[in-house]
């Protein structure tokens with residue numbers, strides 16, 4: 669039914685990257701348009717009710733629909749596109765996976781501010797909140813290599829970009845979030861190898877994220893110094 673898909677995006681955004689991973693896993697062609705979030709174009713503000721990326725513009729014979737909210741976009745891709753199934757067939761399992769996708773978004777809620785804060789106390793409380801959330805992830809993981817064992821799915825697409833964010837932090841300093849979480853570490857390593865993840869996140873990502881941290885004079889950089 670969809671005639672073309674256009675993803676409005678930003679290179680550093682992990683919400684965008686989960687949608688890109690879903691599209692790549694399905695092998696769906698799409699156009700990616702990066703915008704400057706510090707200077708949002710008017711055409712984008714008209715499309716995006718919250719002024720946030722990603723937005724997936726779906727063009728059909730009937731016209732254009734702009735979808736927002738990354739998890740909704742991922743679900744739309746799963747429901748409408750051929751290719752590998754990214755959700756379990758069982759309704760209860762599928763609901764459980766959707767809950768963990770939301771949990772991934774909650775982790776990003778704690779992450780925002782950790783990378784840009786200049787206040788050590790805020791930094792420490794966010795670090796602890798993240799450590800607590802990842803210990804819940806550890807308890808939820810099975811034998812691996814992916815969230816639902818052998819099959820890569822949307823929960824993996826949500827967490828892979830989150831782990832790539834932490835990879836950059838880990839090059840700077842030891843945050844101690846993953847040290848006692850062997851299943852999380854194994855999952856993180858496995859996801860980093862996935863071709864869809866590598867192409868969604870991009871080889872220039874660490875460099876761009878480091879430049880972002882410098883621009884914000886992040887506390888993280890002071891820990892690393």
Ligand SMILES: N[C@@H](CCC(=O)N[C@@H](CS)C(=O)NCC(=O)O)C(=O)O
Nearest residue numbers: 681682683705720721722737738739
């Ligand atoms: N709940 C949204 C969050 C998206 C989001 O926060 N995107 C950030 C970039 S990573 C954004 O567009 N920020 C611009 C702004 O808030 O002005 C989703 O899942 O799509």
